[in-house]
Amino acid sequence: MQLDNLYQEVILDHYKHPEHKGLSPQKDVQVHHVNLSCGDEITLNLTLHGGRIADLSWEGIGCAISMASVSMMAGLLNGKTLDEAALIMDSFLSLMQSKGTQKGDEGVLEDAVAFAGVSKYPARIKCALLGWMAFKDAAMQVQGR
């Protein structure tokens, strides 16, 4: 069933057992993003240390796709430099825009290649990108300081 491409086990697993969820008490920057079409919300705390992402934590309410995506994103980006994070994000964005033609670079995206199926559902790409757009915003704000 095509639906199984969308809801892969690893996605449902992250939805039920999200990682890096629960906002850190300290942060350099906090952002709050909302998916206007459905009301899903996410709050992201970002802390940098020595040019690296020392802590990326989040809180949110949303569908399996948006919540699993931010969970995996936090796992991928924690410990990375902002430049490394930007490359990972570019790779994820390119996968989301691929309309089902790409499988995703597993070396860069790891388990997040499971979102390849989402790119075939235009209405859900925004769900998968909610956390990533929040991170992009947070990274820009922290660099602007």
Place this chain on the structure above:
Amino acid sequence: MTFNATQIREDFPIFERTIREGKRLVYLDSGATSQKPNVVIEAESNFYRLHNAAVHRGAHQLAEEATDAYEGARGIVAQFLGAASDEIIFTKSATESLNLLAYAFGNAYSGNRFHLQPGDRIVVTEMEHHANLIPWQELAKRTGAELAWFSVDESGRLDLSDIDSVITVKTKVVALTHQSNVLGTINPLDAIVARAHEVGAIVILDACQSVPHMPIDVKGLGVDFLAFSGHKSLGPTGVGILWGRSELLNELPPFLYGGSMIETVTMTNSTWASAPRKFEAGVPNMAQAVGLGAALEYLQKIGLPDIHVHEMALTEQLINGLQEMSGVRIIGPADLTMRGGVVSFTMANIHPHDLGQFLDAQGIAVRTGHHCAWPLNRKLGVVATTRASIYLYNDEADIDALLTGVAAASKYFARG
């Protein structure tokens, strides 16, 4: 003729197609927009094929025919609502109808009965669609009037216990929905209309979810203005209706200025044509108005009382089925009195977006999200819901498919 949904479906060409690899289309999203019968599609395209010309202009045969078709549609709408033809204004949508009122009120000079000023009050309800909330929020800000509202109780009904302190003597406008697009609740109008008129306020009814589904007689309702959309009533998109009492339309200032809404024009001043022309500046959506006329004739041929009875039988089947499932919470009244065929619900552990996606894979179309009623969702403590909305072409098999789909989704998302 007895009511027969199977036969009715044959009038709607969209039901000949399949969804997601050959599945039967189970369309339960008519609250967002309805499907169109052949008679509507033909009426709209025949206007372009045979009669197209700018209405109310031109001394030629096509202009005459176009004007006859357009004004004929106005007559059908008037008869459908129990109103007079010159009380029917064609707009592009119900959203525009409601905005027209709010902007026209804002254009009223001091001394006009629609003029608002600081100290005046506008009353809405907590269950309004954004289209019947934001125009009034903004009008209140522009004029300095105060915005007040009736709250919604746990069961999804309006709390009218404080009606006299909500509709005060300073209230000029009461704008509310006839049937909630989220809860399915039908609001009792008698007490609200009586209190509003007692203090000299105007009552505006958003009837988008009621006019397509039940017999409506505007004179019987007692309201002053009513808006509904064509596309939720089997008609084309791009056409909405505003009905208003004649004497009020005469005093209401225009909203859009331009061609064909004027009486005389000089370089410094203009006067207005009488209603409805005063509110229809520019060449209107003619083919869409004609299509709406065909839609309303079709609905009347089937019979609104029968349509309502049919929808309520399916609503009962759906509510009963959902109530038997664990983890399902119906958002809105579970009893069938004063309610229509819109059923919103949440499921424990499944987000509406995921449920909607799962149902889509079975060929079932539902709406998910906040349904353009964000304040109501907040009040009820839900981020989003799944909404099934029923119309004349739905049948028991559709409701069975939805209930089976919801149960299957429960199992599907339990894995992982």
